[in-house]
Amino acid sequence: MRVTLKDIADEAGVSMMTVSNVVNGKRARVSPETIERIQRIVAERGYVPSASARSLAARSSRMIGLLVPAADEDSLMISPHNVAILGQIERELRKSGYHLLLRGIAEPSEVAEALKSWSLDGAVLLGFLDEDLDRLTAGAVGNVSLLAIDSYSTNPLTTGVRSDDYTGALLAARHLLDLGHREIIFAAPPFSSVGVVHQRYDGFRAAFAETGLMWTERLATVETTTHATGRELGHRLLTEHPEATAVFATADILAIGIMEGLSDSGYDVPSDVSVLGFDNLDLSEYVTPKLTTIAQDIPQKAAIAVRRLLAAIEQREHPTEAVTLDVHLIERASTSHPRGARTADTGADWISPKPS
Template identity: 35%
Template sequence: MTTIYDIAKKTGYSPTTVSKVFNNYPDVREKTRVKILETAKEMGYLPNANARSLTTKRSWTIGILFVEATGAGIRHPYFGAVIESFKKIAVSKGYDLMFISKDVGGRRSSYVEHCKIRGVDGVVVILSSSDDPDFQELLDSGIPCVILDSSPEKAHSVCSDNIEGSLQALRYLHSLGHRSIAHISGGLNTFAGEQRQQGYEQALRELGLTFRKEYITSSDFFSMESGYDAMNGLLALPDPPTAVFAAGDLLALGAIRAVQDRGLNVPGDVSIVGFDDIEMSRYITPALTTIRQHTEQLGAVAAEILTSSIEEQDTAVKSVMLPVELIIRDSCRPVT
């Protein structure tokens, strides 16, 4: 069985340095860390989890709390991409990931109880619900948490600039001559949906456009089905919009299908802008103009904040908002 002494001998570093790398000590140069980890992988070395826990007083496990009450589901490309980028950083720092629920051993429990039973060092929360008392209990528990797409006062948070993204979308449509711009909302039951609708309404005021209640169609799900139904409702209006800003790319893709099923054309009859820039958006016809969220950066920043909070026991709450950008493709055209 390969030991740290074997790795030390092969790399030329001391056993102490090798041990520091496996226990994630900060006082090791990155070049040294990479060489030791690569050598360990080549030699098939597996650090003893129990020994690491005794040495560092940590379980080296991070919980993922994914609240699915919104119906979005982990299969949504945005969430999958964020979790993958979070995983890359966390695993590179020696952590395992596990999903947290309210059910442990076949019985109902709270998030906090599950975290304590599993001994997780910290939790990344996705799609949090401020109305859930168990979630609030988790924030009050002292367990390090970082929350994506939210901005609580008691925990670290990372999100995209949703309001600015909405402003960019409407400014672009306005620059093309559109004055009748509708919004397919992701619903006010999520942080992102609420923020993007807020940005839409703010943009109307900024651009001097009339607010029309019938031009906002709400949905509880960021899904193609919801986008399809919402677009059909907008097209049935006596004065349908010439452009639509959808709060998510899946909503936008459903909207495009609804337009096409009515024998109309995007962007010939209706211009459509999405939000997220999921991979599918660039391959559909027409390719979707959208607001890009940097999913890799979102997950990576969240992982860096959480692991730092765990290892340095830093109690200062960090709130990071990342920029977005307009990606212009083929789903919009100027008004003639």
């Protein structure tokens, strides 16, 4: 049978209120001897406080929703990057005594429904289009605090935290250009005029502009961000773009799929094609060759997101500016000079024709 607060109080010879105060850390008016006796009985009896009772007393559910887009009614858009974010957010919330509820959202209108039906104290929005976040209104979300991760939405209801996507792509393109690549594929999911991928697209092109080089749209390829899609792209990459010597993929999982597809087709990475990703997920070090990538600080992103969200919930602090975190290039074995290229100080042409 479940041990109750009353059971502990009866055995300790004190009131239920005294036991509740000790269990919940309110011990200023309780003697050290009584605290020690209650703690001993709690440990011996295996008493676990009721989360629902605590929530009722505090008028708080202590539940935070992690809302992610659902591609359809049966699946969630949980990429390896989002899984890493999810794990870090749960860890940070657990430290503060909150619980995480994962909920898929098939239609933007379901956000308000999820917030109200689960009595959430707050919610993190991950992976939504900025256009969808822009449409959220105070009337729809009520008093629930919201925070968006990896968003460029101007909606003050969702001000959150993101990585410096523009600079990350700029660093990626600079690295490939410095190695001597000119015909570089930009592989990314569909994107609009705002958002994470658009920032990376702009940063990528800026690297060419600052060196006076031209990059053509024919080298852009739109792909879903999955390993399977990347592998398919790798299979056909040099058939569709025989001039290409490098690929910048806007996600590690896509880049890793591309490397596998190229290998399946008899090409070597990086001798035939250099591949560079974005995220620095753990698996980028587990593949062969190890993946050169743009590293973002996922633990810090999660910690800042939780800290900001809990400040909004508990102190009603609502920041007006998003936090943008630095990124940096990690050079590993998946990038090198293009075959036949010379070093920059020779002043000679960097690119040689791709061998047949």
